[in-house]
């Protein structure tokens with residue numbers, strides 16, 4: 001049945017299918033080509049192609065795709081019926097081929113590396129410059145210029161970390177999508193393998209660079225917040241200004257603070273703002289008793305932090321465990337919108353920090369993590385992100401092998 005124009009897709013076959021791409025069964029599909037009457041030169045998808053202008057006359061011939069692929073014009077589009085098997089294969093080839101854009105990039109110069117090392121030093125202290133200690137009046141002006149510089153330094157450092165984090169996730173997604181393409185068209189594997197292996201090297205460099213900007217202790221303390229009992233409300237002289245709203249405000253403050261703390265890579269002290277906002281909102285425009293309430297809540301937050309650190313420090317919290325995780329790719333949304341990352345900052349930082357093995361073909365990672373972190377990872381397991389305790393009863397096998405076993409037995413079952 002002849003196709004109507006509505007049912008055609010115009011595809012630049014020549015730029016997508018280079019001769020080294022395996023075609024599988026599509027190599028026998030006949031495609032309509034236009035060629036100069038001499039029969040020599042490139043094959044074209046349209047008789048209107050500029051390169052054909054000088055030809056005395058143009059012939060149309062049907063050529064098996066496998067033969068045509070050596071001679072495809074790179075700037076022509078071929079009209080293909082929407083049910084052509086070449087279309088989904090082309091999409092898969094494009095997923096693999098796009099790995100190349102991340103390879104052979106210029107490496108950072110010494111100045112960039114120095115700036116990144118400084119970022120790691122800054123972030124080791126917290127998200128923001130440490131509070132200045134009391135100083136004499138005469139130093140105040142000098143101090144102020146110095147403070148500005150420090151704030152800029154920390155902002156730069158946080159930006160470094162965000163960029164590393166986002167880029168690592170982006171590369172991971174490209175690899176994941178190329179794996180999906182290969183599993184759909186296994187004959188692409190020999191061609192894809194070289195690109196994927198080189199991408200995996202770049203991916204790992206990016207992961208290490210990101211992990212260098214994250215402090216593992218913060219991730220453990222965040223996991224400790226998750227297991228803290230919900231604090232009991234009791235009246236406090238500092239709550240006087242809140243009146244009947246005191247208990248509700250207290251619960252909201254804990255909820256906001258703990259949710260932020262659990263899913264973050266930040267130092268616990270750097271979540272104070274969540275509590276501050278809840279208390280300020282409760283007061284609205286009223287001022288009476290507000291400073292006292294802020295002071296009371298600061299004491300509570302300090303106590304929650306103390307409890308979390310105590311929990312994180314228990315021997316049972318820190319016993320090492322081997323866990324496997326298959327991290328999801330970024331989610332493609334509308335064309336013009338940025339891709340959405342299903343991983344929280346905490347999850348991403350944990351996966352980057354504790355990796356001991358990575359199975360490139362399955363996209364699975366083995367992590368050696370403290371018990372509390374293993375518990376939280378298992379708690380966030382889902383169909384999108386399967387998590388499994390590897391060898392819970394111990395095993396002499398290396399993590400790579402255990403990971404591979406999971407690949408064969410585990411994911412395919414779900």
Ligand SMILES: [Zn+2]
Nearest residue numbers: 044049073076
């Ligand atoms: Zn052409």
